[in-house]
């Protein structure tokens with residue numbers, strides 16, 4: 001298929017809902033003339049005054065020059081049927097998430113538009129290959145997956161099905177850039193990139209809650225301490241547990257019930273009980289004007305407790321961080337860089353960075369702490385003493401961690417604690433996606449930072465933490481839980497071999 005530059009192509013957007021109106025706005029803002037169509041009578045026309053209001057707000061806030069709003073609106077023309085759109089060179093579909101509805105719309109469109117017209121779908125979960133099945137020219141159909149709210153979110157997943165023409169995917173990639181977005185190529189597989197790689201962020205949190213390891217509030221504190229804007233529990237409350245559960249189920253089913261994607265009984269129970277999150281007034285947390293917000297606290301590090309000797313074990317980013325904190329606390333310490341673990345020896349007892357094993361597996365003299373992703377003092381960090389640790393050692397371990405600048409959050413002695421096990425699983429999922437040709441490593445990093453606001457991408461974490469350490473955590477989780485969930489991606493295992501060869 002010969003594909004021209006689409007920068008000045010007339011566009012038809014089908015579906016004047018949340019996504020369609022956002023897409024129409026972005027296209028018109030980039031100078032396209034846009035036709036807007038919706039099956040519901042009057043919906044496309046009704047969208048314009050609503051859009052006018054939000055554009056005026058932008059003008060009032062000084063975020064859009066006066067006059068620009070009127071120009072954008074003038075470029076958007078509601079139409080009544082697909083037959084009004086014979087001249088467009090691009091269709092972006094954002095109708096109901098239903099395979100039959102999408103197939104039938106595109107088949108109808110093929111009888112109206114030119115053979116060169118590109119057909120793009122904004123589906124968030126349906127196979128692009130399946131939508132194209134039955135088209136006369138299946139090579140022209142491509143996924144153009146925007147994120148909500150469309151004008152603000154930078155990411156566009158450009159999703160190629162089995163028959164998508166490479167030139168079509170490239171034309172949509174270039175057009176997305178022209179629209180001020182950051183496009184990422186993806187192969188059409190369940191969840192594409194973001195909805196696939198993000199699963200462990202929810203799944204591990206739900207697994208920890210099911211094991212009674214901690215509370216939703218503590219989980220969220222730990223994740224904000226790792227640099228995330230929202231913890232998993234408040235995020236699931238915002239998305240809605242029904243929506244999140246449905247996405248999890250669809251990814252699970254689409255992967256032929258691979259246990260790695262298994263939904264959680266915790267979430268099932270919340271959905272069954274109508275605790276859907278913000279929209280129902282209660283999820284993990286309660287919402288409403290009468291609910292008091294927790295008061296902000298200021299972190300003050302105590303002085304390092306009086307101990308006889310401190311040894312720093314291991315190398316890498318966490319060991320460096322501990323070395324800097326010990327120096328700031330004015331402590332002299334011996335460094336054992338070749339140790340096979342990372343952490344501190346304190347008067348013969350061990351405060352270890354989790355490697356995916358519970359502290360209790362080492363006996364009474366060990367406590368474990370979570371992977372610290374943020375370097376600023378006062379960042380929350382999960383930790384756990386061994387079940388058989390003395391009260392004196394538990395108190396000392398917590399005091400040492402606080403003196404080193406960590407806002408300690410004690411959780412049950414679960415393997416991999418909170419952040420380490422989840423980040424390892426995010427890296428694992430991203431590695432599998434790359435291994436299976438779904439996206440590139442750079443694409444995965446861009447997608448997770450721009451699609452769900454992660455503070456860094458999975459491959460950036462991998463570079464910091466090291467493939468062997470990540471695989472070690474996963475292998476230990478796999479040994480502990482015995483199932484398919486924590487199996488290491490072949491792509492990740494190969495990275496370890498490449499670095500040790």
Ligand code: NAD
Nearest residue numbers: 015016017018019020038039040094095096097123124148
């Ligand atoms: P929405 O319900 O807000 O809007 C859908 C619109 O499509 C409605 O106005 C409906 O009347 C119209 N419609 C339904 N069938 C139609 C047809 N056959 N022809 C023309 N119009 C039709 O939905 P939305 O949230 O905007 O989602 C639209 C699509 O975008 C879905 O495929 C969804 O999965 C995808 N998506 C949604 C989000 C999100 O966060 N809402 C994010 C990414 C992708």
